[in-house]
Amino acid sequence: MDLQSIKQRFGIIGNSPLLNRAIDVAIQVAPTDLTVLITGESGTGKEVFPQIIHQSGSRKHGHYIAVNCGAIPEGTIDSELFGHEKGSFTGAHEARKGYFEVADGGTIFLDEVAELPLSTQVRLLRVLETGEFLKVGSSKVIKTNVRVVAASNVVLPKSIEEGKFRQDLYYRLNTIPILVPPLRDRKDDIHLIFRKFTTDFAEKYRMPPLKLTEEAVTVLKNFYWPGNIRQLKNINEQISIIEKNKLLDAPTLKEYLPSGRTSDLPVLYKKKEDGFSERELLYKVLFDMKKDMTELKKIVLDILEKSDDHDDMEQTKALLVKDFGRDLIIPKPHTSHSVKITSPKDDPDLQDDLDVEDYDHSEVIEESLSLQDKEREMIKLALEKHRGKRKNASNELGISERTLYRKIKEYHIK
16 A cells, blocks of 8 residues: 555645655554554644554454553553453452453554553563463463554653653564654645645535635744644634634734744753853852942941941941841941951951951951841841831731741740
């Protein structure tokens, strides 16, 4: 059976080289009993290829059973595939044959095979390797001669890395791989498929078929189509029913296309700045903030040291607390003690402006970058400001009074 007759028989539209290659592989593998793994995005039409393989091979007179592995609950999947004996579990009122027993001599299509539980994957691997399986609740080995075709829209090697899929089962299924291309890789086929859907819906709803302007065809081809053929069919049906004007232009078509990626242009990848990792960038930002805060405190100290206005100092301090969310301990001018500031003896920039003797007893304290320390300081500051009234302090901090009470106990704040 040649390529064109296969397309006509199974309703496949398009002349993309990638599509033709996938169909050709399916035709070539059909006369054998090799296991086939079909991969591709959701909505690309993977379900057609198992039918091509079954109908083009020696098993075409046997049973063909398609199983959606993702639609069967985990607790019953083994029973569905391999059958069960009476009384083997709650609700098993009678014995039942599984798909592998019913399809003996035929083909089983396992769609969404990546959704199979690991325990079921072990059973499936045994069937593929030996042709034998056990019913649920039975110790009797049953032989079967079934051709298995599997499909997945999930990248199975990634699932293997995540421990969700067995590597040995992957290699056993992937004897003959078939990749179904996404719609965006079949640009010249998009308009052909669109016209086929248009004709179908015109007959179904008894209305004139849609026609596209050249600009609309360009929009159609350049759209990314994340849902592939299924999405194209859905949008076609919407437009066929809603639009009274059957000549569709580009602006009207764009109204039906979802916002976001409207073309197949590559997404810009934002590289890490200067090759830093996220953790390194975070540390860099924190240390830069610390440096800026230290310099700011030196500037503020310089300004206040030159001013004898006590009210001005208090206003500046209040502004700093408001802007930075924490109390900056500012030394009083012309005193013999200060804290949290490096001695002018160690800082040439301050030696010209300040009296060195006034800061002989200054204490150098490294500023903590711990979030817990900052939170503890903020809570203490709020409680001092509101004279221990937790309700007012919690409103100031923007947290509930219960949370504040828990934090007070956690940090042992008196």
